[in-house]
Structures are given as C-alpha cells and as structure tokens.
Amino acid sequence: xxxxxxxxxxxxxxxxxxxxxxxxxxxxxxxxxxxxxxxxxxxxxxxxxxxxxxxxxxxxxxxxxxxxxxxxxxxxxxxxxxxxxxxxxxxxxxxxxxxxxxxxxxxxxxxxxxxxxxxxxxxxxxxxxxxxxxxxxxxxxxxxxxxxxxxxxxxxxxxxxxxxxxxxxxxxxxxxxxxxxxxxxxxxxxxxxxxxxxxxxxxxxxxxxxxxxxxxxxxxxxxxxxxxxxxxxxxxxxxxxxxxxxxxxxxxxxxxxxxxxxxxxxxxxxxxxxxxxxxxxxxxxxxxxxxxxxxxxxxxxxxxxxxxxxxxxxxxxxxxxxxxxxxxxxxxxx
Amino acid sequence: xxxxxxxxxxxxxxxxxxxxxxxxxxxxxxxxxxxxxxxxxxxxxxxxxxxxxxxxxxxxxxxxxxxxxxxxxxxxxxxxxxxxxxxxxxxxxxxxxxxxxxxxxxxxxxxxxxxxxxxxxxxxxxxxxxxxxxxxxxxxxxxxxxxxxxxxxxxxxxxxxxxxxxxxxxxxxxxxxxxxxxxxxxxxx
Numbered sequence: 009x010x011x012x013x014x015x016x017x018x019x020x021x022x023x024x025x026x027x028x029x030x031x032x033x034x035x036x037x038x039x040x041x042x043x044x045x046x047x048x049x050x051x052x053x054x055x056x057x058x059x060x061x062x063x064x065x066x067x068x069x070x071x072x073x074x075x076x077x078x079x080x081x082x083x084x085x086x087x088x089x090x091x092x093x094x095x096x097x098x099x100x101x102x103x104x105x106x107x108x109x110x111x112x113x114x115x116x117x118x119x120x121x122x123x124x125x126x127x128x129x130x131x132x133x134x135x136x137x138x139x140x141x142x143x144x145x146x147x148x149x150x151x152x153x154x155x156x157x158x159x160x161x162x163x164x165x166x167x168x169x170x171x172x173x174x175x176x177x178x179x180x181x182x183x184x185x186x187x188x189x190x191x192x193x194x195x196x197x198x199x200x201x202x203x204x205x206x207x208x209x210x211x212x213x214x215x216x217x218x219x220x221x222x223x224x225x226x227x228x229x230x231x232x233x234x235x236x237x238x239x240x241x242x243x244x245x246x247x248x249x250x251x252x253x254x255x256x257x258x259x260x261x262x263x264x265x266x267x268x269x270x271x272x273x274x275x276x277x278x279x280x281x282x283x284x285x286x287x288x289x290x291x292x293x294x295x296x297x298x299x300x301x302x303x304x305x306x307x308x309x310x311x312x313x314x315x316x317x318x319x320x321x322x323x324x325x326x327x328x329x330x331x332x333x334x335x336x337x338x339x340x341x342x
Numbered sequence: 343x344x345x346x347x348x349x350x351x352x353x354x355x356x357x358x359x360x361x362x363x364x365x366x367x368x369x370x371x372x373x374x375x376x377x378x379x380x381x382x383x384x385x386x387x388x389x390x391x392x393x394x395x396x397x398x399x400x401x402x403x404x405x406x407x408x409x410x411x412x413x414x415x416x417x418x419x420x421x422x423x424x425x426x427x428x429x430x431x432x433x434x435x436x437x438x439x440x441x442x443x444x445x446x447x448x449x450x451x452x453x454x455x456x457x458x459x460x461x462x463x464x465x466x467x468x469x470x471x472x473x474x475x476x477x478x479x480x481x482x483x484x485x486x487x488x489x490x491x492x493x494x495x496x497x498x499x500x501x502x503x504x505x506x507x508x509x510x511x512x513x514x515x516x517x518x519x520x521x522x523x524x525x526x527x528x529x530x531x
Contacts, residue, residue, distance in 0.1 A: 050401035050404050050476050053450050054474075056478045056482050261428070261485075262424060262428050262487045263487060281486065307485070
C-alpha cells in the first residue's frame with residue numbers, strides 16, 4: 009500500500025505539476041491574458057488599484073453603525089437634523105421629514121432638486137438648489153424664495169446660526185453670510201493677504217460648512233486638504249489638515265474633505281470621497297478615530313453628507329444605498 | 343471614413359438573391375450576403391467612438407485594437423479639470439512625494455506631462471505617442487477628482503474597421519458609431 013503510494017507521489021505529482029504549468033503557459037500564450045499583448049487583457053500594472061487603502065485605519069475605528077433610515081427618495085442629495093432630532097432628507101425635488109423612529113412625519117415638493125439643506129432651531133427649513141434658496145416652515149409651507157445668486161454659483165452647503173444663514177458656494181469658492189431674509193451680509197473664505205487668509209480652493213464642486221455650538225463656522229477647504237474655522241464676520245481662527253494617501257490621519261486624493269459636521273463639544277466630523285470614509289478629529293484637528301471605513305461604502309460614492317443629532321450621533325447619507333446611516337461611539341462591549 | 347454614397351443602393355433581398363446565385367450553397371451564400379449588405383449599406387458617414395459616460399476603464403482598449411499601440415488615447419477636458427497639485431490621474435496612490443519622478447507617476451508609460459502653471463495649479467497633458475489607452479489615469483481622476491481625463495478613439499490614427507475589434511470586448515457596451523463630422527464624445531460634467 010505504502011509502496012504504491014510512494015510510486016504515485018513520485019510519478020503522478022510531478023506529472024500533475026508539469027501538466028498544470030504547461031496548461032497555464034499555453035493559456036497565456038494563446039489568450040494573452042495578463043500580458044498586455046494584443047488580444048489579451050492588460051496586466052495588473054495597468055489597473056488603478058487602491059484596494060489596499062480601503063481598510064486603512066481599521067485599527068482606529070471608534071464608531072459603529074446603530075441604525076439606518078431609508079431615504080425614501082430615489083436620489084437623496086442632502087440631510088439635516090432639526091429640533092427634536094427630526095431628520096430632513098432632500099432629493100427628487102422633494103423634502104421628507106422623519107422622526108427618530110424612522111417614521112415619516114411629512115413630505116412635500118420643493119422647487120427643484122436640492123443640493124444642500126439646513127434647519128434652524130425653530131424648525132424653519134432652508135433648501136439650497138444650485139443658485140438659489142427656498143425657505144419652508146416646519147409644516148411644509150413655502151415661506152420665502154430668495155433671489156438667485158450669480159451664474160457661477162453652485163450651492164453645496166448650508167448652515168443656520170442665530171440670525172444668520174451661511175451658504176457654501178463651490179462655484180465661487182466662497183461662503184456667503186446672509187440674514188434670514190437672504191440679504192447678503194458678508195463673505196467668508198476669500199483670500200486676504202492682510203489677514204493671512206489663503207482662501208478657499210475648490211477644485212471639484214464640493215464645499216461644505218457646519219455651524220458649531222461655539223458660534224464658529226467650520227468650512228472645508230478641499231483643494232488644500234484642510235478644515236478651517238471662521239468667525240461669522242470672516243476671521244480665520246484655525247486651519248488644519250494635510251494630504252495623505254497612506255496615512256488615515258490625512259485627507260486622501262486631490263480634493264478632500266468634501267463634508268464636515270461639528271459635535272456639541274467642538275469635535276469635527278469629516279467625510280471624504282475617492283476613499284469614501286468618515287473620520288473624527290478634536291477641535292484643534294488632531295485625529296481621534298475612524299467613524300466609518302471606506303470598506304463600508306460603495307467605491308462609486310461621490311459625497312457623504314453629514315449631520316449630527318442632539319445626542320451627537322453621526323448621520324451619514326449613503327446616496328447609493330439611499331439610506332441615512334447612523335453611527336454611535338463603540339461601547340466597551342463592542 | 344469612406345464615403346460609399348456612389349455605390350448602387352441594393353435592398354437586402356436583392357443582395358441575398360445575388361448571394362444565393364453566386365454562391366450556390368445556401369448557408370454560405372446567406373452569410374456572404376450578410377457581410378456584403380453590411381459593407382455596402384450599413385455604415386454611412388460614421389466612425390467608431392466610445393462613450394466616456396459608459397466607460398468602465400477595463401483596459402481592453404489598450405489590447406484589443408488592431409493597432410499597436412491602440413488608437414484609443416486618454417484625452418483631457420481642461421475646462422472641467424481642477425489643475426490639482428495632487429492629481430490622482432497623474433500620481434500613483436503610493437507616491438511618496440509630489441514630484442515627477444518615475445516612481446511617483448501612475449501612468450505605466452509615462453504619457454502624462456505635468457506642468458506648473460501658477461501656485462497651486464498644475465496642468466496635465468497627454469503625450470499621445472506614449473499613451474496606450476489603458477485608462478489607468480482615467481480611473482484615478484474619476485475616482486477622486488472631476489473626471490476630466492477620459493478615453494477617446496483618436497481619428498488621426500483609427501483605421502475605422504468595419505467591425506471594431508475593441509467594441510465586442512467592451513464590457514460596458516460603450517462603443518458606438520457616431521457621425522464622422524462629430525467624431526468625439528466630449529465630457530462635460
């Protein structure tokens with residue numbers, strides 16, 4: 009028995025190895041697969057591969073998904089959290105409000121596809137649409153429609169703070185400060201040598217803002233891979249961030265972060281594209297943890313809209329899944 | 343692109359009849375008639391082009407063209423380019439610094455030229471003699487940036503085969519014939 013086994017190993021195994029090698033060689037010769045030769049397929053060196061970067065920071069994840077609310081619209085574009093943690097979702101020229109249990113409170117039509125959204129403390133909803141803003145009451149009645157901005161305007165972020173509305177205009181690379189009636193008061197993020205403000209640099213059409221409880225406005229500066237903190241009158245208080253493809257602490261690609269939100273204590277949440285991921289930084293820009301890894305999202309995800317509720321739960325709009333995913337800090341038991 | 347308007351206009355039925363007469367064998371004659379009818383009546387003034395909105399950057403354009411290197415090249419829509427300092431169509435994701443050193447470049451053939459314009463803007467142009475149409479830069483640009491780099495069949499070299507050898511190998515069905523006087527499908531978004 010063992011003799012025949014030995015014989016089998018000595019003869020059949022080498023023969024099988026040679027046979028497989030010959031088969032592979034012939035297959036490559038005749039098909040050209042993986043060689044890049046005419047008729048074949050290009051080799052790996054001709055493919056764009058960032059797969060190994062997707063789980064960058066896997067050991068630094070500090071959050072877990074606790075809930076997911078269906079967007080209820082086919083192409084959701086923007087979210088905001090209002091009073092009583094009512095979630096507003098805009099898309100398909102519609103606005104939907106959802107209670108914390110995920111039940112629809114109201115849905116009503118808007119004048120077009122929203123590009124950004126903000127809700128004031130008393131429940132007034134501001135819907136940005138490329139170059140204009142529509143204002144709705146909590147019950148869905150249209151209260152106002154502001155005059156369109158100039159033709160270069162591309163509104164991609166809105167925030168309300170006290171008596172001011174801030175509108176991030178990616179087309180003009182500036183943040184407009186307006187009163188509650190839409191009258192311009194000032195502009196944030198313009199280059200100013202005297203005050204050492206380099207200015208917002210928008211290479212792709214994404215610029216986002218978030219109003220903090222500290223009365224300051226956080227603004228993404230994606231072309232410089234930074235998050236900047238401005239006073240409402242345009243003073244640059246703080247700027248932090250650096251580019252990095254290989255390090256989770258930096259921002260990847262050419263133009264990140266795309267989106268920003270602020271927790272109640274001033275910690276900053278950022279979202280990136282290319283490697284779609286969400287991260288958390290302290291108020292001074294020190295990396296704290298990953299909220300959601302790039303492996304959590306479809307590679308084709310373009311923007312991850314962010315919002316934060318009264319419990320500092322992080323809401324992420326996953327437009328491809330058409331749902332709002334809610335993240336909380338991990339517990340010891342997780 | 344050949345103008346075939348001077349050829350006699352034949353119906354498919356007539357072509358088939360002639361094919362049958364000429365061939366004598368039913369099966370072979372039918373096939374022959376099909377080929378003739380396509381050559382005579384099917385093309386019009388059109389050329390092959392690939393739709394950049396459908397393209398999935400599979401790499402087949404680099405290897406399936408009858409030309410070597412392929413007639414498909416990366417092209418650049420400058421009006422939607424961000425002129426990025428860190429162009430993800432130019433730099434390898436593993437690049438350690440933003441210099442033009444070969445090891446930092448994404449393009450396997452070094453076909454993209456990076457030119458400083460003014461701080462912090464850089465222009466990227468394609469050296470078509472070096473480009474093989476693999477689409478690696480297109481993928482990098484689209485994934486992180488505006489998607490201003492995209493692939494097109496370049497008609498200064500395309501021989502406009504009756505049956506483009508790339509088209510059937512395209513997994514996204516992105517190849518189609520377009521009017522010869524408007525041979526490019528430009529990217530605008």
